[in-house]
Amino acid sequence: MIKAIIIDDESLARELVASYLETEEEITVIGEYSNGFEGLKAINELNPDLVFLDVQMPKLTGFELLELLDKPCNIVFTTAYNEYAIKAFEHNAIDYLLKPFSKDRFSSALAKAKERIANTTENLDQIEKIKSHNDDSDELLNRVVVKSRNKIDVIAVNKIKYFEAQDDYVMIYTNDGHYLKQKTMKFFETHLSANEFCRIHRSYLVRIDQISQLQPYEKDSWVVILKSGESLKVSRNGFKLLKKQLEI
Numbered sequence: 441m442i443k444a445i446i447i448d449d450e451s452l453a454r455e456l457v458a459s460y461l462e463t464e465e466e467i468t469v470i471g472e473y474s475n476g477f478e479g480l481k482a483i484n485e486l487n488p489d490l491v492f493l494d495v496q497m498p499k500l501t502g503f504e505l506l507e508l509l510d511k512p513c514n515i516v517f518t519t520a521y522n523e524y525a526i527k528a529f530e531h532n533a534i535d536y537l538l539k540p541f542s543k544d545r546f547s548s549a550l551a552k553a554k555e556r557i558a559n560t561t562e563n564l565d566q567i568e569k570i571k572s573h574n575d576d577s578d579e580l581l582n583r584v585v586v587k588s589r590n591k592i593d594v595i596a597v598n599k600i601k602y603f604e605a606q607d608d609y610v611m612i613y614t615n616d617g618h619y620l621k622q623k624t625m626k627f628f629e630t631h632l633s634a635n636e637f638c639r640i641h642r643s644y645l646v647r648i649d650q651i652s653q654l655q656p657y658e659k660d661s662w663v664v665i666l667k668s669g670e671s672l673k674v675s676r677n678g679f680k681l682l683k684k685q686l687e688i
Contacts, residue, residue, distance in 0.1 A: 442557060445471040445486065447479030447505070448494040448518065453539065457492050457518070460546045467550075476500025477592060484510045489557050495519035495536075500594070504585045508592065514556050516549050581631045584612060586619040593619055597636075601666060602646040603628050615668065638685050640664060640678035648685060 444467050448454045454472050461467050470486055473479040476497050483491060483505075493515050495502040502517055517536040535549040584595045595614060604611040605625045612619045629639050639645050646664060653665040654674070662674040664682070674682065 442467045442489045442554070443470045443486070444490040444492065445469065445473065445479070445482055445488045446492045447473045447476065447482075447497075447502075448492070449474050449497045450494070453494065453518065457546075460543055460550075464550070476502070476505045480505050480508055480592070483513060487513075489514060490553055491515045492537075493517055496521055500585065500592070508585060508587045514553050516553050579631070580633055581628075584619075584621065586612065586621050588620065595619065597632065600647055601650045601668060601670075602644055602672065605643045613670075634685075638678070638682050640682055641673050641675045644672045644678075646672060651682075651686075654682065654686070 444461060446454050446457050446469060448457070451474070454474070458469055458472065461469055467490070470488060471482050473482055477500055479491075479493070480500065482488075491513055493502045493505065495517050496519060500508075502519075506515070518539060518541075519536060520539040522538060535552045537546060537549055582597050584597065584600070586593045586595065595612060599614045599616070601613045601615065603625060604613065606620070608622060608624075610621050610623050610625055610628060612621055625639070625642070625645055628645055629637075632645070636649070637645055637647055646666070650666045650668070651664050652667045655663055655665060657663045657673070660676070662679050663671045664674055665671050
């Protein structure tokens with residue numbers, strides 16, 4: 441028996457998927473969830489074989505949920521927006537359903553999902569392809585999701601003061617606290633507006649409007665003083681970039 445859950449903020453969309461699955465004797469729906477937070481918790485706790493996941497949800501998108509999973513699972517994405525389908529599936533990494541979808545289209549996606557359930561290695565590869573594709577896209581971030589233990593924080597980019605590299609992780613600093621994210625500095629550098637953020641050092645990416653002062657530190661070296669009072673080192677290349685962006 442294949443255990444499935446449905447995650448979609450639209451009740452009619454959840455009902456449609458559930459009704460299509462009623463005729464599938466080998467599949468049982470073990471849960472339906474109206475937002476990404478509840479859905480993520482259910483995936484990690486219930487360990488379903490198959491997940492029908494809406495892409496565009498207000499609290500936590502399908503892509504953000506995928507990023508926070510403790511372990512990969514078989515996912516069929518659903519979306520009402522064709523641009524999301526193009527963005528996520530141009531490499532055909534995993535199947536998707538473009539709303540409104542017919543029973544025949546649903547059956548086709550379900551058949552692909554069943555094949556993947558039998559191949560754990562392939563499933564792991566497909567999930568990583570989706571993550572890699574999202575990382576390689578040129579879409580700018582407007583928020584960052586971070587999971588720590590059983591808590592999920594959604595951080596608006598305009599609330600971030602600076603990023604600090606920490607091995608394979610990045611520490612994100614805001615006025616409300618700091619958060620550890622398993623991403624690279626290069627990822628954030630390429631997914632944040634160059635008009636708003638500057639890579640001042642290999643270890644620091646700072647929000648420009650948080651800079652209060654630029655001061656000499658030692659011979660041929662500088663530091664920036666943030667409005668919060670923190671001081672961050674500035675490399676030679678970072679100094680050149682900062683001068684250009686500050687027009688000084």
